Amino acid sequence: GENVEQHPSTLSVQEGDSAVIKCTYSDSASNYFPWYKQELGKRPQLIIDIRSNVGEKKDQRIAVTLNKTAKHFSLHITETQPEDSAVYFCAAGEPRNSGYSTLTFGKGTMLLVS
Amino acid sequence: SAVISQKPSRDICQRGTSLTIQCQVDSQVTMMFWYRQQPGQSLTLIATANQGSEATYESGFVIDKFPISRPNLTFSTLTVSNMSPEDSSIYLCSVDAGLFDETQYFGPGTRLLVL
Numbered sequence: 001g002e003n004v005e006q007h008p009s010t011l012s013v014q015e016g017d018s019a020v021i022k023c024t025y026s027d028s029a030s031n032y033f034p035w036y037k038q039e040l041g042k043r044p045q046l047i048i049d050i051r052s053n054v055g056e057k058k059d060q061r062i063a064v065t066l067n068k069t070a071k072h073f074s075l076h077i078t079e080t081q082p083e084d085s086a087v088y089f090c091a092a093g094e095p096r097n098s099g100y101s102t103l104t105f106g107k108g109t110m111l112l113v114s
Numbered sequence: 115s116a117v118i119s120q121k122p123s124r125d126i127c128q129r130g131t132s133l134t135i136q137c138q139v140d141s142q143v144t145m146m147f148w149y150r151q152q153p154g155q156s157l158t159l160i161a162t163a164n165q166g167s168e169a170t171y172e173s174g175f176v177i178d179k180f181p182i183s184r185p186n187l188t189f190s191t192l193t194v195s196n197m198s199p200e201d202s203s204i205y206l207c208s209v210d211a212g213l214f215d216e217t218q219y220f221g222p223g224t225r226l227l228v229l
Contacts, residue, residue, distance in 0.1 A: 043222050
């Protein structure tokens with residue numbers, strides 16, 4: 001099955017700096033890569049995703065890049081703000097029969113913006 | 115995106131008992147998923163629930179321990195059976211955004227403590 005590695009496990013940045021979180025995956029059949037933000041005691045919230053036919057996607061201060069050859073993808077947050085402090089999870093989506101995909105999550109990165 | 119609710123939001127249970135968690139969506143969805151998030155850990159998929167068929171369980175999870183129902187396109191239940199303290203976790207349901215859309219949205223979760 002799929003295995004997703006995520007680094008770093010914690011990341012501390014100063015407000016206004018950029019933050020980068022990196023993930024690798026093992027299954028070349030995976031074709032969907034979402035990023036979730038989870039604040040303490042809250043549900044995971046989808047913040048951005050990318051599909052395997054795209055190399056980069058941006059949404060305001062957030063961007064995701066994908067390198068299918070190397071099987072790695074990254075989350076970039078620019079101009080970080082204190083409200084960006086949370087745990088971020090990457091995931092890889094594997095297509096299954098019947099037209100759905102299952103997600104395998106990385107272990108998460110705790111981002112602290114001070 | 116769909117509005118997803120779960121009941122109960124939290125519970126404290128005695129070992130050996132069972133708890134059924136409900137997941138309700140405000141619109142029809144194709145697939146519903148059940149995850150476990152142990153304290154301070156990542157999310158692990160337990161099973162996928164499709165209406166009209168048996169749930170598909172991931173490696174390490176069995177139907178006897180985590181029976182799942184999916185009676186219609188807006189509702190699913192997960193039962194945690196014969197609980198032990200190791201079952202203390204947050205249990206989350208998620209739904210997909212549509213057939214052939216991999217996007218998943220999560221419910222608020224059920225915090226379970228087993229004593």
